[in-house]
Amino acid sequence: MVERVFITGCGVVSSLGLGREAFWSAAVAGRSGFSPVEGFDAAPLGRTVAAQVKGFNARDFLSARECTQAGRAASFAIAAARMAVDDAGLAARSLETPRASVIFGTTMGEADVIARLDHAWIDRGPEALSPRVLPKYAPHMAPMLVARHLKTRGRVLTLPAACAAGNYALGFGFDLLRSGAADVVIAGATEMLQDLQYAGFVRLGAVAPTRCQPFDRDRQGLIVGEGSAVFVLETERHALARGATRLAEIGGYGLACDGYHITRPHPEGSGNVHAMREAIRRSGVTPAEVDFINAHGTGTRANDEVEARVIETVFAGRKVPVTSVKSMIGHCMGASSALEALTCVETLQSELYPPTMHYENPDPLCPLDVVANTARRGPARIVLNNALAFGGYDAVLCLAQPDVLPPPSERGS
Amino acid sequence: MRPLALGAPGVVSAFGIGVEAFDDAMRRGDKGFRAEVTAFAQPEGPLSVAEVANFDPRPVLGDKGLRNHDRITRLALVAARRCLEAAAIKREGAFVAPFTGEAVGVVSATAYASIEAVTELDRVARLEDPRYLNPGRFPNTVTNSASGYVSIWEGLKAFNVAVTNGPTSGLDVFDAASMYLADGRAEAALVGGVEALSEGLWRGFDRVGMLDRGDGKGARLGEGAAFFAVETLDRARRRGVTPGLVVSGYGSTFAAPDDTARLVTPSAEALREAIGLALETAGCRADAVSLVIDGTNGYEAHDAVEAQALGALLPGASRVSPKMALGETLGAAGSLALVEARRRVAAGHRGPILVTALGYYGNASALVCQGPENLA
Numbered sequence: 001m002v003e004r005v006f007i008t009g010c011g012v013v014s015s016l017g018l019g020r021e022a023f024w025s026a027a028v029a030g031r032s033g034f035s036p037v038e039g040f041d042a043a044p045l046g047r048t049v050a051a052q053v054k055g056f057n058a059r060d061f062l063s064a065r066e067c068t069q070a071g072r073a074a075s076f077a078i079a080a081a082r083m084a085v086d087d088a089g090l091a092a093r094s095l096e097t098p099r100a101s102v103i104f105g106t107t108m109g110e111a112d113v114i115a116r117l118d119h120a121w122i123d124r125g126p127e128a129l130s131p132r133v134l135p136k137y138a139p140h141m142a143p144m145l146v147a148r149h150l151k152t153r154g155r156v157l158t159l160p161a162a163c164a165a166g167n168y169a170l171g172f173g174f175d176l177l178r179s180g181a182a183d184v185v186i187a188g189a190t191e192m193l194q195d196l197q198y199a200g201f202v203r204l205g206a207v208a209p210t211r212c213q214p215f216d217r218d219r220q221g222l223i224v225g226e227g228s229a230v231f232v233l234e235t236e237r238h239a240l241a242r243g244a245t246r247l248a249e250i251g252g253y254g255l256a257c258d259g260y261h262i263t264r265p266h267p268e269g270s271g272n273v274h275a276m277r278e279a280i281r282r283s284g285v286t287p288a289e290v291d292f293i294n295a296h297g298t299g300t301r302a303n304d305e306v307e308a309r310v311i312e313t314v315f316a317g318r319k320v321p322v323t324s325v326k327s328m329i330g331h332c333m334g335a336s337s338a339l340e341a342l343t344c345v346e347t348l349q350s351e352l353y354p355p356t357m358h359y360e361n362p363d364p365l366c367p368l369d370v371v372a373n374t375a376r377r378g379p380a381r382i383v384l385n386n387a388l389a390f391g392g393y394d395a396v397l398c399l400a401q402p403d404v405l406p407p408p409s410e411r412g413s
Numbered sequence: 414m415r416p417l418a419l420g421a422p423g424v425v426s427a428f429g430i431g432v433e434a435f436d437d438a439m440r441r442g443d444k445g446f447r448a449e450v451t452a453f454a455q456p457e458g459p460l461s462v463a464e465v466a467n468f469d470p471r472p473v474l475g476d477k478g479l480r481n482h483d484r485i486t487r488l489a490l491v492a493a494r495r496c497l498e499a500a501a502i503k504r505e506g507a508f509v510a511p512f513t514g515e516a517v518g519v520v521s522a523t524a525y526a527s528i529e530a531v532t533e534l535d536r537v538a539r540l541e542d543p544r545y546l547n548p549g550r551f552p553n554t555v556t557n558s559a560s561g562y563v564s565i566w567e568g569l570k571a572f573n574v575a576v577t578n579g580p581t582s583g584l585d586v587f588d589a590a591s592m593y594l595a596d597g598r599a600e601a602a603l604v605g606g607v608e609a610l611s612e613g614l615w616r617g618f619d620r621v622g623m624l625d626r627g628d629g630k631g632a633r634l635g636e637g638a639a640f641f642a643v644e645t646l647d648r649a650r651r652r653g654v655t656p657g658l659v660v661s662g663y664g665s666t667f668a669a670p671d672d673t674a675r676l677v678t679p680s681a682e683a684l685r686e687a688i689g690l691a692l693e694t695a696g697c698r699a700d701a702v703s704l705v706i707d708g709t710n711g712y713e714a715h716d717a718v719e720a721q722a723l724g725a726l727l728p729g730a731s732r733v734s735p736k737m738a739l740g741e742t743l744g745a746a747g748s749l750a751l752v753e754a755r756r757r758v759a760a761g762h763r764g765p766i767l768v769t770a771l772g773y774y775g776n777a778s779a780l781v782c783q784g785p786e787n788l789a
Binding site: 107119123129134135136147148157158161179196199202203255257258261262271390 | 524538547564575576592593597622665772
């Protein structure tokens with residue numbers, strides 16, 4: 001029997017704060033996570049703002065030994081995973097089983113580690129490459145260190161799906177549970193911000209000067225961010241057996257690849273249309289039943305226009321409330337769709353749509369029902385989390401309140 | 414896992430472009446190692462790498478559109494193009510019925526992606542100015558870039574999934590593909606892996622002390638790419654297609670290293686458990702396995718761990734180690750191991766073959782494959 005899959009715990013490290021409560025209260029209040037860039041000099045690039053995590057003390061979550069081995073992305077991941085496990089009320093040793101897996105997404109992993117190594121190599125020659133630091137760089141180290149922290153024994157996997165990586169990881173975890181390959185999956189994504197990525201986005205012409213205005217007529221681009229969000233996923237049987245609180249059900253997800261351009265979405269959003277329809281169909285619902293969409297909403301001209309076209313196409317003109325929390329947390333690259341999946345979970349829990357900030361002048365090319373500038377109360381039984389990414393990736397996740405979706409046997413495949 | 418039917422592969426290896434070059438060299442027992450490298454400036458001191466020497470993608474891909482692609486992307490594109498042609502999914506650039514671009518996905522492994530691109534752009538930013546970063550090359554720094562370009566070049570739109578998991582990545586992609594295909598997300602997928610030599614990658618492994626610097630102790634890095642055209646065995650049978658190889662079992666586990674362990678700490682326990690899971694999912698007894706294609710690469714500390722696990726579970730099986738001819742190809746190693754398994758099946762091997770991969774930090778994966786004649 002194919003089982004339902006539930007989210008039973010969430011943890012988050014973000015520019016809006018640490019933990020669910022800090023994140024969500026800031027998001028519904030429309031607070032900004034943007035601040036002057038720290039850690040490198042961005043001024044020569046003509047941009048000085050980012051959505052960095054500040055006030056994060058790894059030692060609050062990691063042992064002293066772990067702090068020496070984990071880079072910033074892995075530290076975020078371990079902290080968020082620890083919070084998620086605590087939020088789920090999982091007993092300390094309950095994850096020490098081959099039936100518990102860790103699945104993560106990222107774009108580049110420990111980008112600052114390789115930057116530090118590169119700088120040492122450039123400045124002082126190859127002998128300056130530290131054998132102790134080198135292994136920290138590998139893009140798959142964050143979930144490995146999460147697995148060691150939690151002592152899980154099932155498979156550990158990294159899906160580097162760029163800015164859609166969170167949805168990929170949640171989807172893969174969903175598949176593992178549904179197929180019977182695991183009972184519990186710790187799924188999420190992590191990303192840290194460093195100078196090369198920041199400069200790269202600036203050179204692509206994608207970074208706004210001070211603020212991110214998704215779907216606004218005068219939008220100027222994204223604000224680069226960082227963070228991590230991690231979830232405890234369980235089969236219904238496992239969750240019920242231990243009396244867990246079911247926060248949200250994962251109904252299904254859709255994938256596609258534009259096969260068009262490495263950084264630009266397909267002009268008609270063909271892959272995104274397919275992925276969104278698949279997420280809805282595989283959850284056993286119709287577009288008419290979707291209450292809210294957490295948009296990819298980067299605030300770039302190309303993305304927002306295409307995404308609006310996709311939503312118009314899939315919903316046949318029905319105006320579904322749409323928000324982009326990137327207007328507050330920035331574009332956290334590999335972690336973005338995980339952070340936004342958390343937004344969806346909290347929306348399902350509270351029936352409150354967080355706002356899209358700085359939405360001042362509607363763009364006629366983005367004719368959406370944007371939740372503008374203040375949070376809005378509304379039905380939230382079924383929601384979508386939309387993500388696009390470098391490589392032409394499209395991944396859409398459908399989440400629902402518990403006991404709303406039809407049984408898995410009545411859903412599409 | 415849902416059994417997978419593997420069709421003809423596309424291969425780029427130290428023996429050159431094409432599966433024929435691979436098969437001929439492996440049959441002869443050739444080694445792909447050279448003391449000179451062309452992919453980057455020759456380092457000081459003794460060197461031995463299994464490079465795709467003087468790699469030129471243009472005879473396969475044409476002259477256009479390659480300027481901003483890094484080495485790993487070019488390797489992936491050549492292997493993918495060759496695979497699509499060999500498996501008759503595309504001919505002269507067009508899809509061959511019943512295949513369409515919307516019905517074919519990509520699942521691609523890499524361990525370190527494009528360190529070449531990251532170090533190149535870091536140098537521009539450090540030595541010149543970050544404002545001089547080439548925006549056309551910046552996407553190469555993203556881990557899934559090469560995988561994404563395969564879809565872009567070939568119009569493969571069902572899905573594109575990159576996997577990065579160190580040396581196990583190349584086996585992990587086959588289980589991922591099994592889930593996606595069994596779930597009806599595509600009719601078929603290109604599944605495989607790629608890794609490219611670069612100075613940064615080589616110096617990193619060298620500084621960690623894992624490489625052979627002329628004393629015969631240590632691994633020798635390699636590079637390459639291999640993709641298979643993959644569909645579920647059920648679907649292949651419905652089409653009346655006889656696969657070259659069937660993948661029927663997979664396992665992957667993690668055994669947490671203790672708190673004092675280094676970040677390079679392999680686990681025999683994880684490998685034993687992964688092998689057990691792979692055999693269990695394949696419905697195969699350990700004593701039925703007569704051949705193991707392992708991950709032995711010359712790095713003694715890891716080879717001993719792998720030998721310990723295999724010796725305990727499969728003491729009577731023959732072992733072959735493609736990395737001792739192809740080099741440590743990291744993300745490409747799993748699919749290259751399956752290219753070797755396919756060659757051995759074609760040459761007459763009968764019975765299940767176990768393929769193993771030992772991760773660097775407590776993880777391990779194993780996979781069971783066999784020729785189609787063994788299946789009911």
